[in-house]
Amino acid sequence: MRVGACAPQTDRIVAELDPVIHxxxxxxxxxxxxxxxxxxxxxxxxxxxxxxxTAGNLSTHLRKLExxxxxxxxxxxxxxxxxxxxxxxxxxxxxxxxxxxxxRAVLEPGA
Amino acid sequence: xxxxxxxxxxxxxLALVRDQQRSVEGQRGRFVPLILLSWGIAWLxxxxxxxxxxxxxxxxxxPLEVAAAIFVGVLVAAxxxxxILGIRSSRGVRSGKDAAFVGTVYGQAWWIGxxxxxxxxxxxxxxxxxxxLLNIFYPSAYVFFAGLMYVxxxxxxxxxxMLVLGLWAIVVSVAAPFAGAPMHYLxxxxxxxxxxxxxxxWTGWWSSRxxxxxxxxxxxxxx
Numbered sequence: 001m002r003v004g005a006c007a008p009q010t011d012r013i014v015a016e017l018d019p020v021i022h023x024x025x026x027x028x029x030x031x032x033x034x035x036x037x038x039x040x041x042x043x044x045x046x047x048x049x050x051x052x053x054t055a056g057n058l059s060t061h062l063r064k065l066e067x068x069x070x071x072x073x074x075x076x077x078x079x080x081x082x083x084x085x086x087x088x089x090x091x092x093x094x095x096x097x098x099x100x101x102x103x104r105a106v107l108e109p110g111a
Numbered sequence: 112x113x114x115x116x117x118x119x120x121x122x123x124x125l126a127l128v129r130d131q132q133r134s135v136e137g138q139r140g141r142f143v144p145l146i147l148l149s150w151g152i153a154w155l156x157x158x159x160x161x162x163x164x165x166x167x168x169x170x171x172x173x174p175l176e177v178a179a180a181i182f183v184g185v186l187v188a189a190x191x192x193x194x195i196l197g198i199r200s201s202r203g204v205r206s207g208k209d210a211a212f213v214g215t216v217y218g219q220a221w222w223i224g225x226x227x228x229x230x231x232x233x234x235x236x237x238x239x240x241x242x243x244l245l246n247i248f249y250p251s252a253y254v255f256f257a258g259l260m261y262v263x264x265x266x267x268x269x270x271x272x273m274l275v276l277g278l279w280a281i282v283v284s285v286a287a288p289f290a291g292a293p294m295h296y297l298x299x300x301x302x303x304x305x306x307x308x309x310x311x312x313w314t315g316w317w318s319s320r321x322x323x324x325x326x327x328x329x330x331x332x333x334x
Contacts, residue, residue, distance in 0.1 A: 014121060027124060031131040039207025046203025050135050085205055100128055103121045 010106050020068045021099045025053070026061045030096045033071065033088040041074065041087035062086060070095055137321025142196035143272070144315035147307050153189035155304030157182040158250070162296035213267055221260060228252045247288050250299055254284035272314050279306045 021027050032050055036042060042050075048058050065071040070092030074085045088096070160181040163173035206214070232248050240248075261277025264270065280303065287298040 022124070024119070024124075024127060027127055028131045031128045032135050035132055035135050036204065037207060037210050039209060041205045041207075043203035043205070049203075050138055051131075100125065103125045106121045107125060 010109075013102055013106050017102060018095055018099050020064065020070060021095060025057065026065060027099075029058070029061055029065065030070065030088065030092065033086065034093060034096050036087065038090075038093070041072075041085040044084040044086060047086055065092065068092075068095075133321045137318045139200055140314070141318050141322060142200045144311045144318060146193045146196055147276070147311035147314060149189040149192040151304050151307030151311055153185040153304075154307060155300050157185045158296045158300035158303065161250075162293050162300060164293065166293045166297060217260075217264065217267065220263075224256050224260070225253070228256055243292075246292050247295065250295065251284045251288050254280055254287070254299060254303065258284060272310055272317075276306065276310045 021030055028051055029047075032047065033042070044055075044058070048055055051058065062071060062073065066073055069089055072087050072089050074087075076083055076085065160173060160178040163171065164175050164178045165172055228249070232245050232252070235248065236242055236245065258277045258280030261273050261280060263277075265274035265277055283299065283302045283306065287295040287302070289295075290298045
């Protein structure tokens with residue numbers, strides 16, 4: 001922990017950070033999905049490309065996010081090709097906003 | 112892969128969010144410099160061709176038909192580049208009803224406005240304006256309209272380069288007619304064309320910087 005002297009309150013906030021999002025890979029996935037509009041979704045390969053992750057790695061983390069109901073995964077068809085679309089749920093977007101707000105509260109106390 | 116449960120300091124996590132979102136913006140906007148480049152070239156060549164019809168005086172004159180063909184040709188080519196790259200940029204993203212509505216209305220506004228300007232020009236002639244003045248009215252009105260559409264687009268998609276370019280086009284559209292015909296074509300070619308080229312360089316620099324940023328220290332990319 002780099003940030004100044006750790007007030008007990010700061011420690012408490014850090015300890016209470018959402019464990020689903022508080023991991024580098026899932027945070028990047030969530031941050032990327034949060035750039036889409038509320039009713040937009042993104043195809044799995046395009047998301048993979050934006051994150052520069054392997055398909056296996058991305059699937060693993062998406063499953064965890066889906067288990068927490070933070071993302072919605074929809075399997076559909078485009079012509080004969082199966083396509084998987086990923087989107088942040090309302091709950092996921094709120095969790096992301098709460099998470100970044102908590103980080104800012106730790107880093108800029110009183111801001 | 113190792114279970115990626117690394118949880119670095121809050122400042123690093125916040126930086127990761129910022130860098131990742133900037134990278135996504137850069138990746139989705141990587142087509143913008145090419146679109147601006149194509150419009151810069153189109154304005155430079157198209158309006159220069161119109162100026163060459165009787166701008167240089169007796170020394171040289173490009174036949175009007177040739178100039179008009181070049182003008183229409185480069186504008187159509189730039190339009191095609193915009194449409195193709197625009198579609199490519201949203202590949203993989205399924206838009207919802209809101210974005211689709213905004214996109215459709217904005218897209219249709221381009222040709223509705225263009226037809227309206229054409230009609231207004233003809234109406235002015237119908238009411239006694241010398242046909243010659245269309246040479247002043249049409250380029251100015253169209254450049255003004257395009258500039259305004261850029262400003263509207265900037266507001267819809269929060270794009271600052273688009274706003275700057277739109278305002279610049281409006282300034283050029285208002286200033287150029289005061290240069291008189293055919294000098295105003297040269298103003299459109301240079302001020303307008305170079306404006307787009309500067310915009311292309313600016314957004315190109317920004318997008319190449321933005322999209323290559325995220326390299327998390329924990330190697331979460333490759334599991």
